[in-house]
Amino acid sequence: MLKDTINILCKHYGLSKEVVSFVISKEKLLEDKYKNIDEIAEYNHYKVINSMQEVKLTSSDFNWTTGYGYGDIGRDKVEEIYSIIFNTEDALVRPLIASGTHAIYLTLSGLLRPNDEFISITGSPYDTLQEVIGIKGNHKGTLVDYGVKYREVPLIDNRINVNEVIKNMRTHTKLLFIQRSTGYSNRRAISIQEMEKAIKAIKDYKKDIIIMVDNCYGEFTDIVEPTDVGADIMAGSLIKNPGGGLAYSGGYVVGKKDLVEQVANRSTAPGIGKECGLTFGMTRSILQGLFLAPHIVAEALKGAMLIGIVYKELGFEIVPDIDDVRSDIIQGIKLKTPERVVEFCKGIQRASAVDSHVIPTPWNMPGYEDKVVMAAGGFIEGSSIELSADGPMREPFYVYFQGGLTYEHCKLGAMMSLDNLYKNNLITKNKLTI
Ligand SMILES: *Cc1c(COP(=O)(O)O)cnc(C)c1O
DSSP, X not given: OOHHHHHHHHHTSXXXXXXXXXXXXXXXXXXXXHHHHHHHHHHHHHHHHHHHHHTTOOGGGGOOOOTTOTTOHHHHHHHHHHHHHHTOSEEEEETTSOSHHHHHHHHHHHHOOTTOEEEEBTBSOOHHHHHHHTSSSOOTTOTXXXXXXXXXXXXXXXXXXXXXXXXXXXTTEEEEEEEOSOOSSSSOOXXXXXXXXXXXXXXXXXXXOEEEEEOTTTTTSSSSOGGGGTOSEEEXXXXXXXXXXXXXXXXXXXXXXXXXXXXXXXXXXXXXXXXXXXXXXXXXXXXXXXXXXXXXXXXXXXXXXXHHHHHHHTTOEEESOTTSOOOSSOEEEEOOSXXXXXXXXXXXXXXXXXXXXXXXXXXXXXXXXXXXXXXXXXXXXXXSSSSEEEEESSTTOEEEEEOOSSHHHHHHHHHHHHHHHHHTTOSOGGGGOO
């Protein structure tokens, strides 16, 4: 790091010299691992560009239509591009899918009928999905409210318990649900290799079971995706990885044609499906974001590793660990006290380009049972591929760090969060001496 950079950090950002040198010293330990991440990004970048070439993407595709939205060629090409990248028969990619939760809800509600059962085979799903299913909260119109049956099979040693899953499948079990990413839990993400093994064993037992994957935060962290290894359908958010920080909004569903069709019918109306729906001029930013996404995911992954090693060296437990295979962009850190979680998030917020003056506090966010503190100063509000961190106010007080459109920004976040803990006496000071 340039001396001038250290000067800026200490003078303008008010960072302590000890904190800056500590982070720099840990960064040096990661060089080999960064190389591996760059190689994955290179592969995925070529894959993405190739998909755009295959559909003959051209500048008039960025135009949009009005009214019903018939004949929006750009919209159709976006969906074709997603199908190529994710190796699926079909795709639904729409700016009006409000979030990842919405994409997942559309998928589940499009595929499941009353008395069908689905089993989450990676244990309890993400907080907002528990409300979608109807096992938490008190909402009308949940899946359970519509007569869908739901069960869970917990992970065993962080892995899908295939034997138990097979034992639990019954005649009316129609769909198995896999959450790739950590979510707000303390397990690491499910790797593609593990997923492949589990899917194969399950399909050997029951060929027509639908395997659905919640791919939120997982895109482009590996050179293959769940749909390359047997998942039938998969959903995710455009304000996470595949939107590359540029998509204003949106969600995607990719998979087998007959399944995507059912989801599309749910998203508009039976008989209309994918034929309607405006893009409001967002095709350009959705594709520009997708073009950058593999590189940005790599930046975020390196940032996650850096912050991971910094806190590990300070004696905190981290998930995933430095040598674990990464299958999402999240770095969980077990901070053990609510004060640390809040101060950590305040530090991330102070590092943001937007809203750096705002002070995050825990609040009752819609869709979440516990209070959550969130640090996010994104150019796209709520974008968690941008530098962000959050933690639910519950034991054992994990904070989840994710995103960063540039590695440098992640590094600034790492330094500022640590500086906040340091100045508030929330870490043992002598641990910072190197
Ligand atoms: C982010 C996320 C979702 C969806 O959340 P939204 O905030 O609605 O986009 C679902 N599952 C997992 C694992 C996630 O990380």
